[in-house]
Amino acid sequence: VKFVYDFTEGNKELKDLLGGKGANLAEMTNLGLPVPPGFTITTEACKTYLDSGDEPAALRDEVSAHLDALEAKMAKKLGQADDPLLVSVRSGAKFSMPGMMDTVLNIGLSDTSVQGLAKQAGDDRFAWDSYRRLIQMFGKTVLGVDGELFEDALEAAKQAKKVVVDTDLEAADLKKLVTKFKKIVKTEAGRDFPQDPREQMDLAIHAVFDSWNTERAKLYRRQERIPHDLGTAVNVCSMVFGNLGPDSGTGVAFTRDPASGHQGVYGDYLQNAQGEDVVAGIRNTVPLADLERIDKKSYDQLMQIMETLENHYKDLCDIEFTIERGQLWMLQTRVGKRTAGAAFRIATQLVDQGLIDEAEALQRVNGAQLAQLMFPRFDDSVAVGGKVTRIGRGIAASPGAAVGKAVFDSYTAVKWSRSGEKVILVRRETNPDDLDGMIAAEGILTSRGGKTSHAAVVARGMGKTCVCGAEELEVDTKRRRMTVTGGHVVEEGDVISIDGSNGKVYLGEVPVVPSPVVEYFEGRMHAGADDADELVEAVHRIMAFADRKRRLRVRANADNAEDALRARRFGAQGIGLCRTEHMFLGDRRELVERLILADTDAEREESLKELLPLQKQDFVQLFEAMDGLPVTVRLLDPPLHEFLPDITELSVRVALAEARQDPHENELRLLQAVHRLHEQNPMLGLRGVRLGLVIPGLFTMQVRAIAEAAAERKNAKGDPRAEIMIPLVGTVQELEIVRDEAEQVIAEVREHTGVDLKLALGTMIELPRAALTAGQIAEAAEFFSFGTNDLTQTVWGFSRDDVEASFFTAYLEKGIFGVSPFETIDRDGVGSLVKSAVKAGRETRPDLKLGVCGEHGGDPESVHFFHEVGLDYVSCSPFRIPVARLEAGRAAS
Numbered sequence: 021v022k023f024v025y026d027f028t029e030g031n032k033e034l035k036d037l038l039g040g041k042g043a044n045l046a047e048m049t050n051l052g053l054p055v056p057p058g059f060t061i062t063t064e065a066c067k068t069y070l071d072s073g074d075e076p077a078a079l080r081d082e083v084s085a086h087l088d089a090l091e092a093k094m095a096k097k098l099g100q101a102d103d104p105l106l107v108s109v110r111s112g113a114k115f116s117m118p119g120m121m122d123t124v125l126n127i128g129l130s131d132t133s134v135q136g137l138a139k140q141a142g143d144d145r146f147a148w149d150s151y152r153r154l155i156q157m158f159g160k161t162v163l164g165v166d167g168e169l170f171e172d173a174l175e176a177a178k179q180a181k182k183v184v185v186d187t188d189l190e191a192a193d194l195k196k197l198v199t200k201f202k203k204i205v206k207t208e209a210g211r212d213f214p215q216d217p218r219e220q221m222d223l224a225i226h227a228v229f230d231s232w233n234t235e236r237a238k239l240y241r242r243q244e245r246i247p248h249d250l251g252t253a254v255n256v257c258s259m260v261f262g263n264l265g266p267d268s269g270t271g272v273a274f275t276r277d278p279a280s281g282h283q284g285v286y287g288d289y290l291q292n293a294q295g296e297d298v299v300a301g302i303r304n305t306v307p308l309a310d311l312e313r314i315d316k317k318s319y320d321q322l323m324q325i326m327e328t329l330e331n332h333y334k335d336l337c338d339i340e341f342t343i344e345r346g347q348l349w350m351l352q353t354r355v356g357k358r359t360a361g362a363a364f365r366i367a368t369q370l371v372d373q374g375l376i377d378e379a380e381a382l383q384r385v386n387g388a389q390l391a392q393l394m395f396p397r398f399d400d401s402v403a404v405g406g407k408v409t410r411i412g413r414g415i416a417a418s419p420g421a422a423v424g425k426a427v428f429d430s431y432t433a434v435k436w437s438r439s440g441e442k443v444i445l446v447r448r449e450t451n452p453d454d455l456d457g458m459i460a461a462e463g464i465l466t467s468r469g470g471k472t473s474h475a476a477v478v479a480r481g482m483g484k485t486c487v488c489g490a491e492e493l494e495v496d497t498k499r500r501r502m503t504v505t506g507g508h509v510v511e512e513g514d515v516i517s518i519d520g521s522n523g524k525v526y527l528g529e530v531p532v533v534p535s536p537v538v539e540y541f542e543g544r545m546h547a548g549a550d551d552a553d554e555l556v557e558a559v560h561r562i563m564a565f566a567d568r569k570r571r572l573r574v575r576a577n578a579d580n581a582e583d584a585l586r587a588r589r590f591g592a593q594g595i596g597l598c599r600t601e602h603m604f605l606g607d608r609r610e611l612v613e614r615l616i617l618a619d620t621d622a623e624r625e626e627s628l629k630e631l632l633p634l635q636k637q638d639f640v641q642l643f644e645a646m647d648g649l650p651v652t653v654r655l656l657d658p659p660l661h662e663f664l665p666d667i668t669e670l671s672v673r674v675a676l677a678e679a680r681q682d683p684h685e686n687e688l689r690l691l692q693a694v695h696r697l698h699e700q701n702p703m704l705g706l707r708g709v710r711l712g713l714v715i716p717g718l719f720t721m722q723v724r725a726i727a728e729a730a731a732e733r734k735n736a737k738g739d740p741r742a743e744i745m746i747p748l749v750g751t752v753q754e755l756e757i758v759r760d761e762a763e764q765v766i767a768e769v770r771e772h773t774g775v776d777l778k779l780a781l782g783t784m785i786e787l788p789r790a791a792l793t794a795g796q797i798a799e800a801a802e803f804f805s806f807g808t809n810d811l812t813q814t815v816w817g818f819s820r821d822d823v824e825a826s827f828f829t830a831y832l833e834k835g836i837f838g839v840s841p842f843e844t845i846d847r848d849g850v851g852s853l854v855k856s857a858v859k860a861g862r863e864t865r866p867d868l869k870l871g872v873c874g875e876h877g878g879d880p881e882s883v884h885f886f887h888e889v890g891l892d893y894v895s896c897s898p899f900r901i902p903v904a905r906l907e908a909g910r911a912a913s
């Protein structure tokens with residue numbers, strides 16, 4: 021195997037091997053763009069190093085060969101005394117992990133070569149500044165010295181000179197600082213700062229490998245669901261300098277606005293600075309457009325390159341560049357992260373530009389982004405005043421509306437959010453150590469840094485609201501407060517609101533309004549209308565692409581006309597699950613209680629008689645709302661205890677009545693019955709079809725209500741398409757009994773109404789035994805609907821009501837699963853049962869209709885699975901329907 025690739029050897033498809041940065045540097049090199057020469061060490065080398073604790077045997081020689089070639093190309097040697105070649109050693113994994121891993125710049129400087137550099141550059145200050153940066157970065161990341169020690173020494177040097185910015189330190193000051201830094205290294209690391217350039221390089225490479233497994237990198241990967249075994253590549257790149265004076269600088273740019281998708285000039289530029297200064301958001305940058313005035317030639321060239329990149333990648337790209345004395349260099353590009361709204365807009369814009377087709381456009385967006393766009397926003401029309409004061413405006417870095425208590429450090433953010441508080445993390449600027457706090461917070465607010473600062477990039481990646489660079493805010497982390505130009509003081513715990521779509525920051529709680537995307541789905545805003553917003557247009561078009569592509573139909577889980585109508589507006593093609601137990605709550609609960617506790621047939625029949633017309637009316641309304649579309653009505657399912665009085669409460673009532681010698685015959689009778697029916701494991705107890713078989717007349721009452729409602733709708737010239745579904749079936753015998761009874765009832769209704777009724781009868785597959793005997797069950801069922809909630813519960817043996825609160829966090833932390841199996845279908849376990857049941861069911865009955873109605877029906881990843889195994893439809897809650905439609909379209913394209 022080959023462990024090292026020259027930039028001329030790779031390409032953008034090799035991300036697995038070369039990491040994102042390396043693959044794209046190679047791509048740019050081969051496009052003929054100005055990339056400083058260099059080479060990439062593969063992720064394979066990293067994996068070997070991490071697995072065995074040592075680099076692969078061949079690596080050293082390969083690196084030597086590539087270094088020789090690089091030195092020949094640059095006509096100077098690494099660390100050469102009179103004119104040193106300097107290199108950067110940068111991490112670069114397959115997926116970008118902003119700021120998570122290590123980078124060391126200026127490798128090759130030493131006590132001697134710093135003199136050579138000074139002479140070559142004609143700039144003492146620059147050379148000594150580069151050297152002190154090397155010792156600082158190397159000391160911190162390679163030798164593990166506490167970075168604060170260097171920061172403090174730098175600060176002390178500035179104070180001694182009574183200056184504020186680094187650039188006011190002169191060569192002599194920096195020279196002294198280098199001596200100081202070397203001392204820090206010696207005491208803290210117990211060794212001298214290495215003078216041998218190759219040793220510097222090798223140690224830096226190992227440090228980058230090691231940085232893959234730092235705690236914060238692991239946390240980031242868990243959060244972003246990046247596999248832990250990918251490893252990172254290492255890029256060794258010849259240095260170019262943005263800190264050589266005013267005709268040098270460094271910047272970041274986007275080929276389009278990552279927040280809106282609009283084409284234009286977007287980015288930040290910092291004159292006389294080295295790469296990390298911009299991303300770290302330490303000094304304030306100027307807008308990229310200003311570069312035209314500062315250096316027109318480089319600006320024009322950059323615009324040209326950005327166009328080339330967009331046309332080549334056919335997507336929004338972000339770029340890091342450096343200008344060294346008027347010469348432009350590209351240091352990085354990649355397909356850029358973007359906000360959810362921008363993703364939709366960019367996808368349609370690219371279709372209009374003819375760069376991509378509809379199927380590709382669907383791959384450029386996803387259901388999670390759509391879900392995010394459906395979140396409510398701040399109500400702009402609310403006059404600010406009274407309880408809400410606008411206290412600042414920063415950069416709209418990541419959209420959304422977040423309200424919470426201000427906290428000024430990550431630790432407090434985590435602590436407070438654990439106890440159920442909503443918090444906004446407020447920092448001057450964030451760094452990778454703030455990751456926990458950012459995850460815990462509703463939103464992030466910083467007073468420094470631009471759209472490409474750490475806070476902005478990470479928040480966008482997480483889909484979390486972020487406002488950054490709100491300069492009116494003076495953040496005082498030590499005193500846990502911020503002061504606002506103009507006088508307001510915000511203390512820890514004060515409620516603030518931040519708007520990531522326009523950058524506004526408020527003291528107080530701003531009310532929120534629905535998103536325009538929801539208004540559109542609700543039919544209150546129309547695509548094509550004059551006032552329709554661009555986002556709505558884009559969503560409208562993408563949804564049309566998805567609907568044209570998808571094979572899966574999408575139904576809703578809905579139990580009443582209101583939800584059914586909303587589902588219909590959102591694009592539901594029927595109801596996949598009407599949970600009839602939801603129709604027995606409120607006033608009707610008592611009727612059910614009487615039914616369950618009935619001692620005699622007469623009592624039972626009495627309560628059934630009362631329930632029948634109520635049930636029928638429910639169905640009439642539902643069938644009317646869903647006229648012309650299938651409605652799957654599931655017969656009563658829930659565990660009994662949900663309908664019975666609480667046993668403790670009842671015992672107390674009886675005891676009190678006894679003590680007072682009040683009459684309490686009824687309570688006592690009830691208590692005895694409740695005791696009789698009490699179950700240790702209600703979820704595995706008398707529920708679903710078991711209830712129907714044990715309580716005579718219950719299911720037949722429901723079937724009668726459905727049939728009569730359908731007949732009534734038919735008589736009213738409606739088009740009811742009812743389907744009757746039996747829950748919790750484990751064996752075909754259960755189903756056969758219920759089916760025979762149901763058919764008899766339907767025949768009766770047919771007879772006495774004279775309406776020709778066709779009601780499909782099917783079952784849920786939600787027990788392992790049902791899945792395992794699906795071939796037999798299909799004999800008695802016209803359709804299956806996979807109840808993946810109960811199926812997950814029973815296949816794993818996890819109580820669906822308890823686990824999330826008990827041991828799931830530990831499981832997630834230990835990486836036993838990356839996401840709860842109740843959220844995303846467990847393909848290997850539950851999924852394989854679904855797959856085999858589909859096959860067996862269709863073998864018995866080729867026209868068997870197949871769907872899913874567990875929560876997974878609205879989960880993006882799971883939708884792809886259901887598409888793959890060949891279900892006919894997914895059913896999910898009304899609000900998830902657009903997401904399911906989109907993902908079904910994506911799965912099919």
Ligand code: PEP
Binds near residue numbers: 807
């Ligand atoms: C299921 O078990 O997946 C299901 C849809 O039924 P319920 O959630 O009502 O148990």
Ligand code: MG
Binds near residue numbers: 786
């Ligand atoms: Mg169930």
